[in-house]
Amino acid sequence: ALRGFKLTMSVDPKYHPKIIGRKGAVISQIRKDHDVNIQFPDKGDENQDMITITGYERNAESAKAAVMKIVADLEEMVSEDITLDHRVHARIIGGRGKAIRKIMEEFKVDIxxxxxxxxxxxxxxxxxxxxHVDNAIDHLLNLEEEYMMAIVESETMAAYMKPPSRVDEEPRGSTRGFVVRDAPWNAPGNKAPDVSSAEEFPMFGTVVAPRQASAWGPRKF
Known part of the structure; x- marks a missing residue:
């Protein structure tokens, strides 16, 4: 009968997940430490804020104190937004989130x-x-500075190693022709010759018909 002592306590439902902990780790530890049973309201229950603790009276009271300590800490918690260059996020989080979980555990914060x-x-x-928030922020900003130096160095090296663009180069195979310097027709009053004129360039302007071959074969001299 003594072990059947039951007490209830009112706790804002928004704190319940923190009291339960990741995979029930926090509430399981409280149950183990104080040898009690702790029940949270089911979905649809009228009193969503009520938590019930069952066990020996002394144990139930000490378990209640442990829960209230968690609630008090949660009520003191603050949230701060900081600016961290998005390029360093992946490095801070780490593979499968291992790095960020280690930081959160070390500084006792949520990030x-x-x-x-x-x-x-x-x-x-x-x-x-x-x-804890202040200490975690200092750590994150230090990581950002360290990682940004590596990122900038890497980007600079990549830009240096990149082959030059050929957009502005002269296309291969293009011909600009040639220019005759100091030609006679460049003198004042003269003009360039017309290569299409048969009068000025007979070999350019006339068309020579091909000689027809004799039916008797080439002439013999």
């Missing part, structure tokens, strides 16, 4: 990156206790 197509692709939100 959210903008989704694809966001109006501000550089905005990152950090949530946690004020001191």
């Amino acid at each position: 959210r990156f903008p989704p694809p197509g966001s109006d501000d692709p550089n905005r990152v939100t950090v949530t946690g206790l004020p001191e």
